[in-house]
Amino acid sequence: MAGRAMKVLEAFGGEDRVLTLYLPLGGDVKQRIAHLKTRSKKLAEEVGDWASRPLEGLLEDLHLGEGRSPLGVGLFASPSGRSLALPLPSPVDGQVISKRPWILPALEALCPLLEAWVVWIHRGRGEIFRHHAVLERVEELSEEIPRKVRDAGFRGGEERRLERRAETSLSKFLKDLAWRLRELNAERPAGEVWVTGSEEVMPExxxxxxxxxxxxxxxxxxxxxxxxxxxxxEAMGARFFQEAEDLVERILESPGRSVLGLRQAIDQVNRRALMSLVVEERRTVRGVRCTSCGALGLDEDQCPLCGSGMEEETDLLDAMAHRALLSGAEVLVLGRPSSLREHEGVGGLTRLSR
Ligand SMILES: [Zn+2]
Structure with a gap:
């Protein structure tokens, strides 16, 4: 997940004007194309050609009918000509032009989901999918697997022979499948593998x-x-919330390393000392930012790190997520209430004890 968000931050590092556009991609292809064309025209008129460029790329993909469409997309563009599209598993809406990519909505949508391989084993064939913003079918491997003989009564030589053949053939097939998965993963590494199929073949x-x-x-x-x-x-989401709850527990129970509430979190984000930052829900919090080093604050007149002047920061949580990610911290956006509620919905763990 963080990898995809990081790609956006890296692509727009050093830019000081970035358009972020989140679009829900509902409806059929025709409706989507019409909607995107209107939006693209409006952006070109109101902001400039550079702003409509990623939309044109998206329109081309839709015309080509490439794969199944994600439910949403995050588009990022800068006047220098950089642009990037980030497919999202859920519809998100919003448009901002700011000094950096607006990353929090993408984090919220992507946090629960890992890039993964999904293998579906049927009788005689296996399908390999890649799960990112959508479940994309990558490949099918097929082989005739003779049916296992399941006879409780007399088992003649022929039946035993057939059974053995079925077993060797299934295990050979699974070996091929595992081998192919390894090759695919070397090209596009993922975090995990999900396997499904009939109860008969699952243990093997x-x-x-x-x-x-x-x-x-x-x-x-x-x-x-x-x-x-x-x-x-659903399985990924359930696991994410379990892990997130465990992390929140750890934050609440490790006083030496825990960070609770905005002020503490900002302080540790500024020092690039966080290992993880947890933001309960996306909301607008205003704060300040150093005009010289980019350190953040709530209401300070002077930068706590370098003493320079501070300017207004309209989305403090997004700025914190941005700075934390760039310093190597993991950033989790829960998208729902948690025990962090009493601490302004923000918490974290530092790398070292304080
Ligand atoms: Zn500063």
Missing amino acids: ALEALGRFSLPVRSLKAPKSQEDLERSVR
Whole structure:
């Protein structure tokens, strides 16, 4: 997740004017194209050609009908000609021109989801998907797997032979599948593998793919690709909230390393001392920013780090997330209430004890 947000920050490092545009991509392709064309024209007129450029790229993709469309997209552009599109798994709306990419909405949408491989094993074939903003079908491997003979009664030589053949053939197939996954992952590394299929093949499939270097998790067999996408998301979301709650617990219980509330968090973000920053929900908080070194503050007249003057910062949480990410911290946006509520919805852990 953080990797995708970091790509945006790196692409626009050093820029001082960046357009961020979040667009929900609902409706059918025709409606979407019409909507994007209107938006693109308006942006070109009101802001400049540079602002409409990423929308034109998106329109081309839609015309080409590339894959399944994500539910939302974050578009970033600068007058120097840089532009980038970030597909999102949920519809987000908003437009800002500021000194940096507006990253918080993208973080909120992407936080629960990891880039992952999803493998669906059917009888005789396996489908490999890549999960990012959508579930994209990458490849299908097929092989005739003879049916296992499950006969409780007399097992003749022929049946045993068939059974053995079925077993060797399934294990060979799974080996091929694991091998192919390894090749794909070398080209596009992901964080984990989700495996699903019929109960009959799952134990062996989990074992075969378990030798892979990524964590492997199993899912209930889906009815369709849409069903599979939904259950991968739900499973990832549930895990994210569990992990986030554990992290919030740790923050509340480790006084030596914990940061609670805006003032403490800003102080540690300024010192680039955070290992993780947790923001409960996206909201607008005004603050100040140093005109010289970029350090943040709530209401200070002078920079706490270098003593220069401070200017207004209209989105303090976004500025904190930005600075924390660039200093190597993980930034989690929960998108729902938590025990951080009593601490202005902000908390974190420092790298070292204070
Ligand atoms: Zn400063």
